[in-house]
Amino acid sequence: MKGQDITEAGSKCANVKAEQAAPSPYFNADELPESNYEYVAWLDIMGMESIMSRSVKIASNFIFKMHSIALISKKTNVTLYPVMDGLYAASPDQEEMLEFLRTFFNGWADGFLKAKRPLHRFIVRGGLAFGPVIHGRDVSKEACDVVAKEVAYAGSILLGMPVVQAHQVERQAPPFGVFVHESARAFAPTGFNPLTFAWWEWFDKGMRMKMLKGLQGHYEWCLEHSGSILYEKSRIETHVELAKQYFAAR
Numbered sequence: 001m002k003g004q005d006i007t008e009a010g011s012k013c014a015n016v017k018a019e020q021a022a023p024s025p026y027f028n029a030d031e032l033p034e035s036n037y038e039y040v041a042w043l044d045i046m047g048m049e050s051i052m053s054r055s056v057k058i059a060s061n062f063i064f065k066m067h068s069i070a071l072i073s074k075k076t077n078v079t080l081y082p083v084m085d086g087l088y089a090a091s092p093d094q095e096e097m098l099e100f101l102r103t104f105f106n107g108w109a110d111g112f113l114k115a116k117r118p119l120h121r122f123i124v125r126g127g128l129a130f131g132p133v134i135h136g137r138d139v140s141k142e143a144c145d146v147v148a149k150e151v152a153y154a155g156s157i158l159l160g161m162p163v164v165q166a167h168q169v170e171r172q173a174p175p176f177g178v179f180v181h182e183s184a185r186a187f188a189p190t191g192f193n194p195l196t197f198a199w200w201e202w203f204d205k206g207m208r209m210k211m212l213k214g215l216q217g218h219y220e221w222c223l224e225h226s227g228s229i230l231y232e233k234s235r236i237e238t239h240v241e242l243a244k245q246y247f248a249a250r
Contacts, residue, residue, distance in 0.1 A: 031143035035132035039097040039184065040162035042170050043070070043104065043126040044086035046239075050230035051122070052085075059085075062122045065111065073103035079135065081158050088158055088166070090133060094192040098200075101126070101178060105202040109176060113214045118221040119229075127170035128200065129181035130188065133160030174246035175215060175239050178202065199246055212247040219243070 045051075045062055052059035063085050070080055070087055075096040081088040091097040108124050115121045136157030141148040148154060165181045173179035178200040188194045203211065219240045226233050 026146075027144045028142065031140055032134060033138040033140065035134050035160065036092055037131060037187075037189065038090050038092045038133050038160075038162070039094065039128060039130050040133060040158070040160065040166045041089045041097065041101060041126050041128045041178070042086060042163075042166040043089065043124055044170055046123045046125060046175065047231065048085040054230065058119065061120075066108070066124065069104060069107040069111075073100050073107060075100045079158075081156060088163060090135070090158060092189060094189055097128075101128070101200075102202045105176060105178075106207065109203070109207060109211055112176075112218075113210055118218060118225075121218055123175045123215075123218075125170060125173040125175060126178045127166040127168065127173060127181060128178055128184050128195075129162035129165035129169070130184035131160060131162040131165070133158060133162055135159075172198075174199065174242035176211060176243070177246045201246075203247075205249075208247050208249065212244070215243045215247070216240075 043066075045066055048059065048062070051062065066085070067082055067087065070082075070089070074080060075091070075093075077093045077096045078089050078091040078100045081090070089097070089100060091100070105124070112121050112123070136147070136154040136159070137151070139148055139154055139157075147157075162181075162183060165183055169179040169181045180195050180198055180200050184195050185198070186194055219236055222229065222231055222236050223233060225231075226236060
């Protein structure tokens with residue numbers, strides 16, 4: 001056999017082996033478990049892209065503090081799904097979801113107000129929706145044997161329209177606020193009433209005044225340093241107005 005023929009034969013053999021070794025994806029959607037109606041919240045640190053581009057240390061400080069307070073705030077019937085600088089929280093129980101959000105935002109507000117340097121302050125906001133979801137932990141081996149075997153991996157997956165809806169409306173939330181998607185304003189679990197307003201309030205009167213003053217001072221600093229912190233003045237002005245409206249007394 002000539003050298004060229006040997007090379008070609010070896011190449012064909014390698015291709016056959018590669019094809020044989022390649023995994024074949026399999027998933028049977030007909031074996032998905034029944035969906036459950038739950039609240040889904042998406043919580044996110046504002047401006048993380050510019051924060052991380054400035055300093056990984058500062059970004060990691062913010063990110064891990066956020067996940068720490070989320071874990072501390074977690075309730076029995078609330079499941080958390082961390083996603084780098086944000087997280088999803090899901091719960092079939094309205095009271096536990098709202099109590100989780102109330103504890104979470106109070107914790108971050110306290111840290112925000114106590115921060116001595118503006119660069120050490122960070123702002124979170126969230127979106128909340130309600131509807132049918134499927135937790136990856138409930139996916140059976142009949143649906144996907146590979147994923148079902150990896151319990152921790154499967155447990156990091158959450159499926160459902162509320163996941164998308166909560167993520168989409170988060171951008172409409174004020175700084176340190178929660179925007180409620182119409183799904184959670186129209187429907188609720190049995191025994192509960194739908195939420196009333198598009199902006200859900202987690203704070204009491206005392207915290208309202210503290211946050212209004214604290215955010216005002218913070219955004220004044222942001223305007224003075226908008227170039228160095230990569231924060232557009234037009235966005236700052238928008239966020240200032242939203243914060244004023246959100247924390248203003250009704």
